[in-house]
Amino acid sequence: MRTSYKNVTGLGSAHKGVEHYVKQRVTAVALLVLIPLFLLQFLSSFTSGYNGVMAWLGSPFGAAVTFLCISAMVVHMRLGVQTAIEDYFGGFLRTLGLWLNNLFSLALWLTAVYALISINFGS
Amino acid sequence: MSANWSDPRPLSPFTSVWRWHVTMVTSILHRASGVALYGGVFVIVAWLAAAAEGPKTYMKLMSVMGSIPGRALLFAFTLALSFHLLNGVRYLMWGKGVGYDKETADRTAWVVLVLSVLLTLAIWATAYWGLNLLSVGG
Numbered sequence: 001m002r003t004s005y006k007n008v009t010g011l012g013s014a015h016k017g018v019e020h021y022v023k024q025r026v027t028a029v030a031l032l033v034l035i036p037l038f039l040l041q042f043l044s045s046f047t048s049g050y051n052g053v054m055a056w057l058g059s060p061f062g063a064a065v066t067f068l069c070i071s072a073m074v075v076h077m078r079l080g081v082q083t084a085i086e087d088y089f090g091g092f093l094r095t096l097g098l099w100l101n102n103l104f105s106l107a108l109w110l111t112a113v114y115a116l117i118s119i120n121f122g123s
Numbered sequence: 124m125s126a127n128w129s130d131p132r133p134l135s136p137f138t139s140v141w142r143w144h145v146t147m148v149t150s151i152l153h154r155a156s157g158v159a160l161y162g163g164v165f166v167i168v169a170w171l172a173a174a175a176e177g178p179k180t181y182m183k184l185m186s187v188m189g190s191i192p193g194r195a196l197l198f199a200f201t202l203a204l205s206f207h208l209l210n211g212v213r214y215l216m217w218g219k220g221v222g223y224d225k226e227t228a229d230r231t232a233w234v235v236l237v238l239s240v241l242l243t244l245a246i247w248a249t250a251y252w253g254l255n256l257l258s259v260g261g
Contacts, residue, residue, distance in 0.1 A: 053174055066171070077157070108164060108165060114172075
């Protein structure tokens with residue numbers, strides 16, 4: 001519960017700590033599996049040039065691994081950089097940093113999703 | 124950091140008040156490599172977008188990343204990723220209460236530092252000689 005004084009001053013717990021902690025750890029464990037899987041598949045498709053890469057990204061499994069890996073990475077990096085910004089910056093710079101962090105993370109994720117959709121369903 | 128910082132609540136401790144030790148180095152490197160990998164995710168998404176855009180854009184990106192500065196950047200990302208991944212396992216174990224005593228934490232810090240360099244070299248050796256990757260280009 002937040003008192004009106006806390007809301008005005010913006011001090012005190014925001015009650016997002018546990019969610020942040022759990023999300024960061026769940027994506028960390030997921031990435032321990034996804035990154036080696038992604039790297040191995042990426043490297044072997046890369047040897048066959050552009051067509052090899054497109055064939056891998058256009059396969060259901062390749063698209064799924066890429067989507068899951070990038071999604072987990074974006075969530076993980078957003079939370080990590082959020083903590084770094086909160087540690088080193090205050091006031092306007094903190095607000096600006098957190099905004100840019102959120103916008104940049106969202107933009108990266110949407111770009112990746114759009115690219116995967118156009119590779120798999122585009123003409 | 125901010126010159127006109129007026130919030131009386133404490134910030135994170137700064138490096139100037141600590142004696143350097145190996146667990147501190149891994150802690151700083153974990154944050155530094157994590158922030159660096161922000162750029163790494165950008166490169167992966169750029170690669171994905173270039174692939175979706177078509178062979179011409181894809182080849183252009185390949186020639187940029189295949190140049191010497193491009194390869195140096197990719198090598199740095201590999202090193203940052205290897206370290207962040209291996210050191211992250213330490214933190215996950217700590218979260219379970221495992222390996223948190225001073226001696227073990229010091230030892231695993233050194234192990235992670237050495238292993239991350241070896242892993243990076245192994246990945247690049249595989250790419251160069253095992254798969255002959257970078258001669259493929261596009």
